[in-house]
Amino acid sequence: MALAAPPERVVSINLCTDQLALALAAPGQLVSVTRMLQRDEGAMAEAARALPGNSARAEEIYLLAPDLVLAGSFTAPDTLRMLQRLGLTIEVFTPAETLSDIRANILRMGTLLGREAEAQAEVAAFDARLAAIPAPAGPAPLAALYAANGYSAGDATLPGQMVKAAGFALLAEEMGLPYGGVVPLETLATASPDLLIAARPGAPKSRAEEILAHPVVAALRDQVPTDTLHDSDWTCGTPSVLDTVERLAAIRETMK
């Protein structure tokens, strides 16, 4: 949907629309992003800290007097209804679950912000990087995504798609869990994957992450190549997910 004139005061209240908008917006066009992104690390968060932060609460959003609010489909529905009642224009983005969703979201953001040319350029760069990843040949090695609480993402999720794009077969998909699910340690041990992609190892600060230090996972780390996938690597569908795809594809190349 194209607006007559580009919006001048855009407020993003979702971590992922924050990043899409930051990459495309004209100087001064984006007036606030979420505090969640500001607390993050990296270049995007650095840029986010230059702007006022918000916590996605209706009251503070309204007081920013935006002419466009960018939200995610998991933004609290009561907040969205309240903003609608207050007469604000809201655009809701569905989180990317595939690499082509990322392209679509970038193009849509470009249209909404009146920055079509910038969006086209970003998508072209994205396509070029994706095309440069060597096509997988031969049988795909098995990769196990393993996160807190033994959760393993499936092929209908962005991390699953990223692993598959790098030329791996996915453990959760083989187990018939398209959206992922809890994979017991026993199953992980007997599946003998060729690559273990674990969430942040570090000292477990929560009981949920203890499982990543379990002797079974530790033994698997000793036996097969291991990669680390931080939550921030896949939570949002931005071109930076290709960093991970390229890294995993390089591991795939060494397995030939």
Place this chain on the structure above:
Amino acid sequence: MTPTRLYTALGALTVALFLASLTTGPASLPIPEALSALVTQSDGPATMVMREIRLPRALLAALIGASLGLSGAAMQGYLRNPLAEPGLIGVSATAALGAVIAIQTGLAAAYAFALPAAALSGAAIATLALLALAGPRGTALTLILAGVAFSALAAALTSLVLNLSPSPYAAAEIVFWMMGSVADRSMTHVALAAPFILAGMALILPLGRGLDALTLGEDAAASMGTRLHRMRLALVLGVAASVGAGTAVAGAIGFVGLVVPHLLRPLTGHRPSTLLIASALGGAALLLAADTATRLVFPERDLKLGVVTALIGAPFFFHLVWRLRGRL
């Protein structure tokens, strides 16, 4: 039934359920292969699965079940109140709060034993406060009301601590601490909890004679040489150590201490001393059975242990309340 025959039967049941727990799991290992992988060394995944996943799981279920059964029987004997149970009266919930604080402050990561120690402190505070509020002279109603308040407060504070934490897994953690689970625990957890659980049980088991005497009333028990203050101290420390350490590694598991003594009391001739040992064995058997059931009923789903024990235990609780309603 003589105590010896009862102990033998319950012991045999526990061993059988322990083996059943060891041979149940998502990795389809034939039973002979599974058991041989446990005792012989090999590089295959079978040894890994048996020694690092199923053995600690079965050991924790047995130890925690025994400590809960024993604590329930001892508290019921001391308070002469059939509703006394570590889960129901908030001891487990307070232990969970202690454990959550230890984990979220990073104390547990710095000193491994800070985890059981914090849970133990939580359990000790709750047990002491409950005995003070609803000691032997208090009514069943006082105990339950105090317990409900403790459980609710501890659960709320646990949720608060987890909500304030930066961990994105807070919601899942809250479920774990309130419902409990021994899935995917390791030998590290066994080593952390077992010393405290065994020490706690060793404090409670010798209380049998005193509890027998107490069935005649406090004055009679005192005249028979029972030192009530020492008994009370041993009970508080024993329950706090065993329930606290168990909760620290497996979350709050309810109803075991209620169901087991209730089922076994008629078989023990209503003698508290016999009931103590029988409840320890019966608790181990019940929790092993419940944990095996979590893997058989919904093998694809991560069913929580406390859900199964609550489904078994709640009807017993209602039955007891129904029987006691005239006196409450």
